[in-house]
Amino acid sequence: MLFPISKRCFLASTVAAVSFFWPSLARAQEAYPNQNVRFLVAFPAGGPTDAIARILGERLTEKWGQSVVIENRGGAGGNIAARQVAKAEPNGYTVLVTTSAYAVNPSLTANAGYVPETDFKTAVVAATSPNIIVAAAGLKASNLKELLEAAKTERFTYGMPGPGTTPHLSAEKIFKVIAKVDIPPVPFTGAAPLLNALLGGHITLACLAMPPTIELIKNGQIKALAVISDKRVPSLPDVPTAIEQGYGDGEESTWMALFVPSGTPAAVLEKLNTDINAVLAEKPILQRLDQLGMLPVGGSLTESEAYVRSEIKKWGEVVRKIGLKVE
Incomplete structure (x- = not known):
């Protein structure tokens, strides 16, 4: 036999349930990160993507009191790592660290295995070279x-x-x-x-x-x-630019950025963005980047997402102009 539930009883039970679970949900977001964070690097150790991941990871480990674990998943021009992170739980504990290849591959390959606009959110563009x-x-x-x-x-x-x-x-x-x-x-x-x-x-x-x-x-x-590049770089002042030699029409750089799966809570995404921006502004970090020939980028979530979207459009046009396609 079914017993009718009054609207008042239903509302009371709903409020009680929300009141019970909400504090724990709020604490979970406030406490982020409360366990190890995994940086999945889309290229092997020893390259610029790995370098930026380790520089940020080391400092964030100190800042958070939680370890940032670096895992290299090279292959397919960065697609292997991107596919893996796209399928990860959207909780901020699996972060993709990749390059501008992320913006190129969807137009270059028949099936990159991810759609940037729907599968990911940009946490921050960290550096460029x-x-x-x-x-x-x-x-x-x-x-x-x-x-x-x-x-x-x-x-x-x-x-x-x-x-x-x-x-x-x-x-x-x-x-x-x-x-x-x-x-x-x-x-x-x-x-x-x-x-x-x-x-x-x-x-x-x-x-x-x-x-x-x-x-x-x-x-x-x-x-x-x-x-x-547009002009000679301070770390290699004797090396001429392609433009000086009559080839090229501007700087073409590799940027390194961090992404999380779509659906990651806004508070977690904001925390990643804020803390990484803070790290990028620290003098010792700026010195390390300069030694490596990298320029810090940073910026808000809105700025970072807009930049990546513009790069997807830009490199898509370059791919079509050159006529490249990778199966």
């Missing part, structure tokens, strides 16, 4: 102009840190669209294995984000041919 074209120390060409002249009669290939990364697109644009020479790409899973191959003599050329190349260039282990 110009892309650079480098070569083995023994290469005869001493700059980009000499390389492109040699490429008319000699065969070269170049390494890049993964399909869909901005170094991949930067090189394709300069080689194929502007200089109209055929220098095929050789994909790697990230900057570290790419540089190991260059140092080991397995490839002659590479295009990648600047940070991991700086010391190798200064030590004479590899040769810098051109930095793809």
Whole structure:
């Protein structure tokens, strides 16, 4: 037999239930993070994405009193990590740390495995760095102009840190669209294995984000041919820009950003954004970024999301102009 429940009884029981659970829900959000936070890095250890993840993770661990655990999930130009985080529970405890490849891959590949606009929220764009074209120390060409002249009669290939990364697109644009020479790409899973191959003599050329190349260039282990920026960079003042040499029309950089799955509570997203911005403003962190050839970015949630959306549009247009497609 069913007994009718009065509206008053129903409201009373509902209020009681909410009153019972709400304090614990509120405490859970206020306490974030109250357990380890996992930073899933979309590229291998030793590259710029890994570097920014570790710099932020180390300082946030101190700030939060909870460990930030770094896990590298390289492969497919960053898509493997992105797919994994897109399916993670949206609670702020699994964070994607990736590059501008995140903005490129949806238009470059038939199925990136995620939709940026619906699967993720941008926590913050942390830092950016110009892309650079480098070569083995023994290469005869001493700059980009000499390389492109040699490429008319000699065969070269170049390494890049993964399909869909901005170094991949930067090189394709300069080689194929502007200089109209055929220098095929050789994909790697990230900057570290790419540089190991260059140092080991397995490839002659590479295009990648600047940070991991700086010391190798200064030590004479590899040769810098051109930095793809509006002006020369302070950390490598003797390296000419691609524009100076007649190739390129502006800076093309690799940015590093942090994303969480859509559905992550607003308070958690705000906490991540606020605390990372605070870390990026600290003098020791600024000094470390400068040493690596990175510029801090930061900004509000709205600014960060707007920037990423603009990059998705920008690089989508570049992909279509070059005519690239990765299956």
